[in-house]
Amino acid sequence: MLLGIICVILCIILLIKVVSRKMGWSVLDKVLHMIHKPLGVIILVMAIIHAIITFKVWDTRSVLVYGSGIAATVMIFLMAVSFFLKQKNKKIWFKTHRVGAAVILALILFHISSYYVDFFAYKTNISQISLSGIDITTIKDGNYVGEYDAGYIFAKVKVKVEDGRIEDIQIMEHRNERGTPAEAITENIIDEQKTNVDAISGATNSSRVIEKAVENALIGK
Numbered sequence: 001m002l003l004g005i006i007c008v009i010l011c012i013i014l015l016i017k018v019v020s021r022k023m024g025w026s027v028l029d030k031v032l033h034m035i036h037k038p039l040g041v042i043i044l045v046m047a048i049i050h051a052i053i054t055f056k057v058w059d060t061r062s063v064l065v066y067g068s069g070i071a072a073t074v075m076i077f078l079m080a081v082s083f084f085l086k087q088k089n090k091k092i093w094f095k096t097h098r099v100g101a102a103v104i105l106a107l108i109l110f111h112i113s114s115y116y117v118d119f120f121a122y123k124t125n126i127s128q129i130s131l132s133g134i135d136i137t138t139i140k141d142g143n144y145v146g147e148y149d150a151g152y153i154f155a156k157v158k159v160k161v162e163d164g165r166i167e168d169i170q171i172m173e174h175r176n177e178r179g180t181p182a183e184a185i186t187e188n189i190i191d192e193q194k195t196n197v198d199a200i201s202g203a204t205n206s207s208r209v210i211e212k213a214v215e216n217a218l219i220g221k
Contacts (some may be wrong), residue, residue: 001044003047003049003110003206005112006046007043007046007047007108008105008108008109008112010039010042010043011043011101011104011105011108012032012033012037012105014040014101015098015101015102015105015160016028016032017029017032017033017036017068019033023090024066026148033096037083040079040080040083041080042078043076043104044077045074047073047077050069050071050073051055051069051070051073054069057152057177059175060063060113060151060152060153060154060175060177061118061124061152061157062151064077064110064114065111065114065118066141068107068110068111068114069108069111070158072104072107072108072111072154075100075103075104075107076104077106079097079099079101081095082097082100087103090204105144107126118151119152120174121151122150122151125149125150125151126150126153126205126208126209128207129148129211129212130210131149131195131196131208131212131215132196132215133195133196134195134218134219135165135192135195136161136164136165136193136194136218137160137164137165139164140161141161141162141163142160142161142217143158143159143160143161143171144158144160144161144217144218144220145159145217146159146213146215146217146218146219146220147160147173147213147216147217148174148209148210148212148213148216148217150205150209152175152176152177153175153176153177153178153179153205153206154169154173154174154175154176154209155173155174155175155206155209155211155212155213156173156174156213157169157170157172157186157210157213157214157217158170158172158173158213158217159171159217159218165193166189166190166193167190169185169189169190169214170188171183171188171191171210174206175211176203176206176215178201178202178203179205179206179209180201180206181202181203181206181208182199182200182203182204182205182206182207182209182210183210184200185199185200185210185211186214187206188209189211189214195211195212195214195215195218196211197211
C-alpha cells in the first residue's frame, strides 16, 4: 500500500508539469523537466516490484483490486515504451502522454480505494466470527468437512470424531498472508476438545478462521 501511495504522489508531481508550463512558471517547469524521467523510471520500477511481491496473494483479492492494479501496471509500462517512440510525432505524443498520466493516476487511486473497501470488508468478517461452543460428546462418529471464508483468509478442514472426541483435524486448504503458524491451533483444539481456544500469537485472524471452519464442520454448515 505504501508503494501505491508513493506512486500517487509521484504521478501528481508529474502532472503538475502540465500546469507549470501553461501557467508560465519557468523555474518550476525547469525543475520538473529535470526530474520527469527519473520519476517515471521510479514509478515503473515500483509498479513492477509491487506486482511481484503481491502476486502470491492475488487469489485473496477482489477482481476490482487486482484488475485495477494490473491495468495501472500495464499503462505505466506502455507509457515507458511510448517515451522511446516520441520522436516520430512529438505533438501527438505529448497529448497522449498527458492523458496517459491522468489515466494512470486514476487507476492507482481506484486501486487503493478498492483495496481499502476490500480490506474493511475482510476486517468486518473477522470481527463477526462467533464461536458458539459445541458439545463434542453429542457428535456422531465420522469425518466432517467444513470451511470458512473471511475474504483474505480461507480455511477448509476435515475433522475426525470418534467416541465423542475430536481425534484428528486435517487442514485441507488454508489461504492466508502470514497466518501459516495458526495451523498449530488444531492441536490445541484436539487437546482441549473445544473449538474456542486461545489464538496462536501473531496469527490471530487465521486462528479464528480455522476455529470457525472446524465448528462449521461439526455443525454441518
